[in-house]
Amino acid sequence: TTEVYYDEDANRSFIDDKTVAVIGYGSQGHAHAQNLSESGVDVVVGLREGSSSRSAAHADGLDVETPAEAAARADIVSMLVPDTSQPAVFEAIRDELDAGDTLQFAHGFNIHYNQIQPPEDVDVTMVAPKSPGHLVRRNYENDQGTPGLIAVYQNVSDEAKEEALAYAHGIGCTRAGVIETTFREETETDLFGEQAVLCGGVTSLIKQGYETLVDAGYSPEMAYFEVLNEMKLIVDLMYEGGLGGMWDSVSDTAEYGGLTRGDRIVDEHARENMEEVLEEVQDGSFARQWIAENQANRPSYTQLRHAEENHDIERVGARLRDLFAWAEEEGESEDEEQAE
Numbered sequence: 001t002t003e004v005y006y007d008e009d010a011n012r013s014f015i016d017d018k019t020v021a022v023i024g025y026g027s028q029g030h031a032h033a034q035n036l037s038e039s040g041v042d043v044v045v046g047l048r049e050g051s052s053s054r055s056a057a058h059a060d061g062l063d064v065e066t067p068a069e070a071a072a073r074a075d076i077v078s079m080l081v082p083d084t085s086q087p088a089v090f091e092a093i094r095d096e097l098d099a100g101d102t103l104q105f106a107h108g109f110n111i112h113y114n115q116i117q118p119p120e121d122v123d124v125t126m127v128a129p130k131s132p133g134h135l136v137r138r139n140y141e142n143d144q145g146t147p148g149l150i151a152v153y154q155n156v157s158d159e160a161k162e163e164a165l166a167y168a169h170g171i172g173c174t175r176a177g178v179i180e181t182t183f184r185e186e187t188e189t190d191l192f193g194e195q196a197v198l199c200g201g202v203t204s205l206i207k208q209g210y211e212t213l214v215d216a217g218y219s220p221e222m223a224y225f226e227v228l229n230e231m232k233l234i235v236d237l238m239y240e241g242g243l244g245g246m247w248d249s250v251s252d253t254a255e256y257g258g259l260t261r262g263d264r265i266v267d268e269h270a271r272e273n274m275e276e277v278l279e280e281v282q283d284g285s286f287a288r289q290w291i292a293e294n295q296a297n298r299p300s301y302t303q304l305r306h307a308e309e310n311h312d313i314e315r316v317g318a319r320l321r322d323l324f325a326w327a328e329e330e331g332e333s334e335d336e337e338q339a340e
């Protein structure tokens with residue numbers, strides 16, 4: 001079984017006398033920088049000249065330099081700009097990485113698919129909270145933790161894992177628990193999960209269910225509530241108690257219908273497609289496609305995004321969320337998150 005690391009397994013002396021450059025001040029960057037700083041670690045934020053994030057970092061009381069200047073001061077450079085921007089940002093900071101410094105990531109994409117080739121004399125590690133950044137920050141402020149992963153890709157100092165654990169402690173992850181993985185495993189499972197199940201699979205299931213009902217003459221509003229709105233309630237039950245917790249909470253009729261029909265919807269054909277999607281992640285063809293898409297200025301991404309925005313379920317949903325009270329509360333809390 002996998003070992004889980006908690007606060008008592010982390011030794012903060014591996015980070016307490018070091019300087020961390022947090023490059024980027026977005027979702028992850030603002031959380032790592034503030035949590036580390038409040039944990040007593042010396043933090044400098046790296047942002048390009050004219051960056052729209054500069055005022056936020058200054059307002060939070062942090063020291064801001066360019067990425068290269070921040071990296072020059074730092075022992076640990078935490079690369080927290082978007083994955084597609086990281087190769088260019090790496091070029092700007094690579095000369096500032098001294099022997100024995102650490103280049104750190106929160107996702108393995110650029111290392112695993114060779115988009116960044118780090119110098120051989122630095123440690124390369126990952127500390128990846130399994131959560132959006134605003135929750136990493138909010139949990140820390142509420143004396144709670146956020147589960148996370150650590151991984152070591154290069155270990156020249158012989159202390160890379162201890163340092164990653166100390167960093168995970170500094171951002172509050174060891175409060176909840178941290179497990180060790182590899183860059184390959186984190187990257188491939190993360191991409192597969194978001195493509196096949198979490199983002200891609202679930203939205204397709206919702207859209208097909210919605211279209212099936214509406215095409216059969218049912219009202220779009222009923223269809224929206226049934227296949228999208230209720231999804232959250234069902235997922236919350238699984239999150240709390242696994243599949244069994246969900247089955248226990250729904251009616252016997254829902255349980256019998258679901259158990260007899262579910263595998264007919266997501267059938268062996270879907271399973272074969274999942275295996276194909278996994279192969280494209282493993283053999284690098286998805287990564288090559290996404291890199292080429294970015295180099296071409298994202299033509300199909302833009303088009304697919306536009307089509308998704310114009311799906312009927314989005315218009316119906318926007319109208320219903322305006323009319324009903326539950327959406328107002330969530331909309332407000334989202335605004336608060338943005339402001340953080």
Ligand code: NDP
Nearest residue numbers: 024025026027028051052053080081082085106107132133
């Ligand atoms: P964001 O999109 O939130 O990062 C935005 C920040 O990066 C801004 O400060 C922006 O500043 C800066 N930035 C963007 N482009 C550049 C550039 N070319 N040069 C310099 N700075 C730039 O990133 P995330 O926090 O979402 O992701 C960071 C890393 O964390 C990624 O590796 C991601 O995979 C990983 N991760 C993200 C999670 C999440 O929930 N978001 C969860 C776990 C891991 P500016 O104003 O100058 O554009």
Ligand code: MG
Nearest residue numbers: 071072074098
């Ligand atoms: Mg340095």
Ligand code: MG
Nearest residue numbers: 190191193194
């Ligand atoms: Mg992910």
